[in-house]
Amino acid sequence: MIIKNVGLETVCGITSKLPDNPHMEVAFAGKSNVGKSSLINGLMNRKSLARTSAQPGKTQTINFYNINDELYFVDLPGYGYAKANEEVKAQWGKMIENYLKKSRMLRAVFLLIDIRHEPSQNDRIMYDWILNQGYKPIIIATKLDKINRSQIQKHVKMIKEGLQSDKDTIVIPYSALTKQGREEIYELLDGFLNA
Ligand code: GTP
Ligand code: MG
Numbered sequence: 001m002i003i004k005n006v007g008l009e010t011v012c013g014i015t016s017k018l019p020d021n022p023h024m025e026v027a028f029a030g031k032s033n034v035g036k037s038s039l040i041n042g043l044m045n046r047k048s049l050a051r052t053s054a055q056p057g058k059t060q061t062i063n064f065y066n067i068n069d070e071l072y073f074v075d076l077p078g079y080g081y082a083k084a085n086e087e088v089k090a091q092w093g094k095m096i097e098n099y100l101k102k103s104r105m106l107r108a109v110f111l112l113i114d115i116r117h118e119p120s121q122n123d124r125i126m127y128d129w130i131l132n133q134g135y136k137p138i139i140i141a142t143k144l145d146k147i148n149r150s151q152i153q154k155h156v157k158m159i160k161e162g163l164q165s166d167k168d169t170i171v172i173p174y175s176a177l178t179k180q181g182r183e184e185i186y187e188l189l190d191g192f193l194n195a
Contacts, residue, residue, distance in 0.1 A: 001186040001193070003067065006044045010064040014091050018102055019064060024192065025072040025105045028140075029096065029126055030112030032056035032078030035142035038176035039112065040065060040073050043185060050075055057081040060092070062099055070193060072105070080122040096126075100133045107192050108138060110185075115141035115155050115173055119162035127163045137169070138188065144175035 010019045028036045033056035040050040044065065051058055056078065063075040076099070077092045100106070109130045113119055119127070130137040141159055144152070156171050163169075170188070174181030 001190050003043075003045045005066075005068060006046060006049065007066050008049060008063060009066040009072070012062040012064075012095075012099075013060075014095055018062075018099060021064065021072055021105050023066075023069070023071050023105065024107040025064070025074050025103060026108045026110065026189065026192065027074035027076055027099070027103075027106060028110045028112060029076045029130070030078060030140075030142075031114070031120065031122060032058075032081035034078065034112045034114050035174075035176055036078065036112055037075055039110075039140060039142065039174060040075050042174075042176050042179055042182055043073065062095060071107075071189070074099070074103075074106075079126065080120060097129065100129060100135075106135070108188075109133075109135045110140050111137040112140045112142050113159050113163075114143055115152075115159070116143060116146055118158055124163060127165070137165075139163070139165070139169060139171040140181070140185070141171055141173040142176070144173040144180055145177045 012018060028040060030036050037050035037052040037059055059075055060077050065073040067073055076096050079092060111127055113123055127137055147155060152173055172181045172184045
């Protein structure tokens, strides 16, 4: 996949209507601070079009990035942000659930999990939600640069077991620093575009 032009096209808050997009969408879900916006920047070849932050809870809207006028990357708000109050947490959950249910153009959902940690209960809930909406979650194990190369396989196994995922579930370790894993993600996207 070659990135020619990208732009933030639609931002949806809790009360906004979802856009009726003309091209397929791929969404990025995961816990707050796991690296969703950083991954989207890496895939778009842009340093900071998607706003990132060391503070969790940065992305609080659903952001649609138009890629080459052929697909959309959908940056979802992160869940599990401990400091948000219960009402805000519930609203985020509803927003994400509503999007997964309603979008007619959604083709695939990437679920990001920090490669260092065992999946949380929220991660498992998210994984099951995605499955229940009829998508096969593609796992991106983020922050690959934070562990030793020799530990990668062990951690991938831990994530698969933690999610109780099928044997054939795709897990792609990725680093926003080195961009390791990016080509595999591009290949998957090319597969969707050519299907
Ligand atoms: P929310 O918008 O709060 O849901 O977070 P997010 O999932 O979009 O995370 P974001 O991309 O903003 O990244 C959170 C922090 O993790 C930032 O400080 C990033 O620089 C850092 N980060 C993201 N990906 C990586 C990675 O692969 N390696 C390292 N070392 N840091 C990363
Ligand atoms: Mg973000």
